[in-house]
Amino acid sequence: MSLQSIIKSQDFFSTLTDTQIELLSSISTIQTYNKNYILYYEQKYSTELLFLADGLAKAYKIDKHNNEIFLYYIYKNSLISEISTINEKGIYSFSNIELIEKSQILKIDYKKFNEMFLEKHILCKSFTNEIIKHSLELQSLINREFIFDSVSKVAKMIQSDLKMFNSLKRHDISLILHIQPATLSRVLNRLKRNKIIDIIQGKVVILDSVALAEIYKG
Numbered sequence: 001m002s003l004q005s006i007i008k009s010q011d012f013f014s015t016l017t018d019t020q021i022e023l024l025s026s027i028s029t030i031q032t033y034n035k036n037y038i039l040y041y042e043q044k045y046s047t048e049l050l051f052l053a054d055g056l057a058k059a060y061k062i063d064k065h066n067n068e069i070f071l072y073y074i075y076k077n078s079l080i081s082e083i084s085t086i087n088e089k090g091i092y093s094f095s096n097i098e099l100i101e102k103s104q105i106l107k108i109d110y111k112k113f114n115e116m117f118l119e120k121h122i123l124c125k126s127f128t129n130e131i132i133k134h135s136l137e138l139q140s141l142i143n144r145e146f147i148f149d150s151v152s153k154v155a156k157m158i159q160s161d162l163k164m165f166n167s168l169k170r171h172d173i174s175l176i177l178h179i180q181p182a183t184l185s186r187v188l189n190r191l192k193r194n195k196i197i198d199i200i201q202g203k204v205v206i207l208d209s210v211a212l213a214e215i216y217k218g
Contacts, residue, residue, distance in 0.1 A: 003030055006053050006106055010077055012126050023116060027109040032102065039080065039097040039105070046091045049110045050080040055103025059095040070176040071095050072137050073164060079130050080105070089114060143216075144177070152216040153177045154187045158197065158204055159212050166203045 003025050007013050013021065030053065033039070040046060042061060052074050059071040059082075074080055074097070082094045089111050117123050144153055157177065158165050165173065174181045188204070191197045196212050198205045206212060 003028060006030055006104070010051055010053065010106065012051065012079060012130070013123070015123070015126070020117075020122065024108065024113075027112040027116070029107045030104060031107060032104050033099055035099055035101050037099045037103075039099065040093050042093050042095050044093050046081065046093065047089075047110050048081075049091070049108040049113055051106040051108075052076050052078050052080050053104040053106045056100040057097055057103060058100055059097055061095050068175075071141055073100075073161070076103075082134055083127060083130050148216060150177070150179045150183050151187050151190070153179060154184060155191070155196075155212050155215040158191075158206065159209065159216075162204065162206065 001009075004021055007016075007021050007024055007028065013024065016024065039050065039057065054076045056076070057074040057080060059074060061069045061071065063069055080097060081091050083091065091110060118127065140156075144156065148156065154177065157173070168176075170184055171181055174184050177184070179187075188197070188199065191212075192199055194211070196206075196208045196215075198207055
């Protein structure tokens with residue numbers, strides 16, 4: 001796939017004309033990285049705007065005891081760079097970004113992107129939407145870490161990301177949600193007993209989406 005085709009495939013750039021996409025291509029590159037590659041570390045300053053054209057990544061932080069704190073997954077056709085303002089000429093990362101599988105990364109010169117697009121009021125709405133999106137992700141993180149009990153944590157993950165839930169080992173899910181594996185098993189059995197979910201060949205199936213949402217929405 002050509003660079004221009006990759007740019008066109010990203011929802012972020014859906015409002016651009018062919019001429020604007022050609023201009024954007026002139027300040028962009030595409031690069032492939034293997035699984036487990038660290039794209040960047042928290043607090044690193046970057047002059048590039050990064051998009052996940054294909055693959056899967058995760059954002060995480062490291063606490064003072066050197067434990068990994070999972071934040072969220074980043075899926076293909078998504079902005080990787082964590083935008084907090086459109087006024088800066090570079091980007092400071094809030095978290096570490098690691099590739100979960102072999103991935104294709106679209107890189108854009110951020111300074112030139114500012115000059116050619118943002119300062120001409122092109123794509124500003126897309127940037128605003130991304131800032132809101134990251135704000136909602138942080139709200140979700142706060143709920144998960146400080147507000148939700150174990151049942152709410154499990155219910156929220158099943159409801160919002162069932163495919164990922166079923167692709168992970170139960171041990172990895174426990175680490176992400178910061179609950180014990182035994183607690184996760186008890187919660188799943190309780191949800192199954194209440195006919196909210198079923199478990200078929202080790203995979204969770206949602207039976208009552210409304211009841212599942214009520215658990216964490218209160």
